[in-house]
Amino acid sequence: MFQNNTLAGRHLLVTGGGSGLGLAMAKTFHALGARVAICGRNADKLNQAAPTIGEEVLALPCDVRNHEEVVALFDRLDEAWGGVDGLINNAAGNFLSASEDLSPNAFNAVVDIVLKGTFHCTLEFGKRLISRQRTGGNVLNIVTTYTETGSSFVLPSACAKAGVLAMTNSLAVEWSTYGIKLNAIAPGPFPTEGAWTRLMPDPSIEEAYKRSIPLGRYGHPDELANLAAFLLSPLSDYIQGGCITIDGGERLMAGQFNRFVPLMPRPMIKAAFNALKPKKD
Ligand code: HXC
Ligand code: NAP
Numbered sequence: 001m002f003q004n005n006t007l008a009g010r011h012l013l014v015t016g017g018g019s020g021l022g023l024a025m026a027k028t029f030h031a032l033g034a035r036v037a038i039c040g041r042n043a044d045k046l047n048q049a050a051p052t053i054g055e056e057v058l059a060l061p062c063d064v065r066n067h068e069e070v071v072a073l074f075d076r077l078d079e080a081w082g083g084v085d086g087l088i089n090n091a092a093g094n095f096l097s098a099s100e101d102l103s104p105n106a107f108n109a110v111v112d113i114v115l116k117g118t119f120h121c122t123l124e125f126g127k128r129l130i131s132r133q134r135t136g137g138n139v140l141n142i143v144t145t146y147t148e149t150g151s152s153f154v155l156p157s158a159c160a161k162a163g164v165l166a167m168t169n170s171l172a173v174e175w176s177t178y179g180i181k182l183n184a185i186a187p188g189p190f191p192t193e194g195a196w197t198r199l200m201p202d203p204s205i206e207e208a209y210k211r212s213i214p215l216g217r218y219g220h221p222d223e224l225a226n227l228a229a230f231l232l233s234p235l236s237d238y239i240q241g242g243c244i245t246i247d248g249g250e251r252l253m254a255g256q257f258n259r260f261v262p263l264m265p266r267p268m269i270k271a272a273f274n275a276l277k278p279k280k281d
Contacts (some may be wrong), residue, residue: 001230002229002234003032005033006235007029007232009227010029010033010034010035010036010086010232011031011037011077011083012029012035012083012084012085012088013038014039015038015088015089015121016040017038017049017053017088018048018059019045019192019194020193024222024224025088025090025224025225026038028222028229033181034083036053036061037057038053038058038090039064040091040194041061041062043061046059046060051247054280056176058077060076060262064113065113067120071124073123073124083128083140084125085137086232087138088228088232089121089142089164090142091113092157093108093110094114094157095110096201097153099153102236106156107155107156107159110160111159114157114163115164115197117165122206124238126178128161129180130214130280136179137180138182139171139180140182140232141164143164143165143251144186144187145187146214147161147164147165148162168183169241171219173257174238180192183231183236183241183244184243185228185243185244185246185248186243187224188219188247188248188250189219191218212250213249214249214252214258214261219247220249227244227246
């Protein structure tokens with residue numbers, strides 16, 4: 001479905017593009033013809049990542065929590081390319097903690113990156129597009145599957161990502177006037193180093209966790225990158241304010257009898273059901 005020019009002519013900024021899912025997306029966008037810029041706090045990490053993405057990648061250190069740094073980042077992009085027409089808000093912070101143990105600073109550490117960082121970048125991106133009277137442009141926000149349900153042990157992230165989804169939905173209507181598209185992706189579990197070193201405390205938990213995914217496996221970063229490329233391409237022009245889940249079916253496991261599925265092999269389940277069936281004389 002993609003050609004090597006599907007994203008040709010596009011200029012895309014991936015926040016947190018130096019590692020994990022951001023890096024995978026940057027590689028896919030570049031391979032599909034886009035010019036790609038990545039940002040993050042760690043300059044060494046960005047400089048190592050850039051050549052693995054491809055030629056003419058801009059690696060620009062920027063802490064998205066800091067509004068002035070974000071303004072300077074967009075100034076650099078204006079100088080280099082005359083601006084960007086796509087923003088992928090992927091930078092995030094997260095960790096596991098019982099909520100009663102959180103300090104105000106710990107809550108801020110995540111909310112400042114995820115919610116305020118996304119706000120800083122989205123506002124700067126939108127303001128510049130609007131002032132140039134350009135129509136078009138995409139914002140793609142990477143959220144999580146727990147934006148609606150919430151989740152134990154990741155309270156700051158759950159609050160921040162729910163805010164990012166509200167931002168996506170709000171601006172999807174407000175900025176439609178300017179032809180700006182805003183969508184979100186809600187990933188299930190993708191074992192990146194950044195996520196797994198912070199969120200997977202024990203190998204035994206990991207095994208149980210995997211069994212709770214209907215497709216029986218974690219996601220591959222390329223699968224998410226393909227979805228992101230689709231949402232940035234003209235192939236998805238009529239999707240506005242969407243939040244597409246990519247999680248192997250994990251979010252649906254709340255369905256009451258779904259828990260039978262990973263518990264027993266199918267013949268055993270059928271035998272158990274047959275035993276309950278009224279016998280005919
Ligand atoms: C409790 C913690 C903590 C932890 C930090 N803090 N880690 N509290 N448990 N594990 C507290 C500190 O004690 C401090 O509070 C405050 O948070 C700030 O800590 P710093 O270390 O100074 O923060 P900072 O250097 O800004 O780092 C931000 C960070 C860090 C979020 C804490 O983890 C980070 O840089 N993360 C970036 C990458 C990342 O998180 N990737 C994962 C994304 S995965 P006090 O009160 O002591 O000062 C993801 C997946 C979701 O989002 C879904 C998965 C299925
Ligand atoms: P990751 O590799 O840790 O990615 C996070 C990136 O954000 C890093 O490159 C980090 O770089 C950057 N970052 C953090 N704070 C920043 C700041 N203040 N300013 C600029 N950049 C900052 O983890 P990942 O798994 O790929 O996560 C990518 C996205 O997917 C996140 O939005 C995450 O919430 C989402 N997600 C992931 C999963 C999963 O299972 N992996 C599931 C659901 C959602 P620096 O440290 O150099 O700044």
